[in-house]
Amino acid sequence: MKRRSPSLVFCVIMDLIGYASYALPFFGEVADIFWAPLSGMIFLVSFGGWKGALGGIGNFIEELLPGTDFIPSFTIMWFIQNAGARKKKLGHSY
Numbered sequence: 001m002k003r004r005s006p007s008l009v010f011c012v013i014m015d016l017i018g019y020a021s022y023a024l025p026f027f028g029e030v031a032d033i034f035w036a037p038l039s040g041m042i043f044l045v046s047f048g049g050w051k052g053a054l055g056g057i058g059n060f061i062e063e064l065l066p067g068t069d070f071i072p073s074f075t076i077m078w079f080i081q082n083a084g085a086r087k088k089k090l091g092h093s094y
Contacts, residue, residue: 005081006046011074014042018069029066036063047077 018039021028040060044052059073 006074006078008075008078010046011078012072014039014046014074015072018063018073021069028069032063032066032069036060039063043074043077046074047081051077051081 018035021031021035024031037060040056040063043059044056046052047055055073055077062068062071062073
């Protein structure tokens with residue numbers, strides 16, 4: 001059974017939730033302590049496989065480090081996943 005990739009809307013919403021910690025300067029960094037592992041697990045479950053595992057670890061670190069919440073990791077992975085799917089669909093081998 002083929003795994004369904006999450007939608008672009010879902011990925012943007014997940015990135016916006018991670019970015020929301022900038023709205024409350026001190027509270028946001030504290031909230032990231034709780035959000036980082038949850039976000040990493042959601043990333044793993046959403047994308048699956050080695051890309052989901054590696055991306056989940058990267059997402060966890062990105063959410064935990066101060067000042068890096070602006071990186072849209074879910075959206076970047078969506079583009080990576082869909083670029084690969086599009087190449088297969090068009091028959092490109094590179």
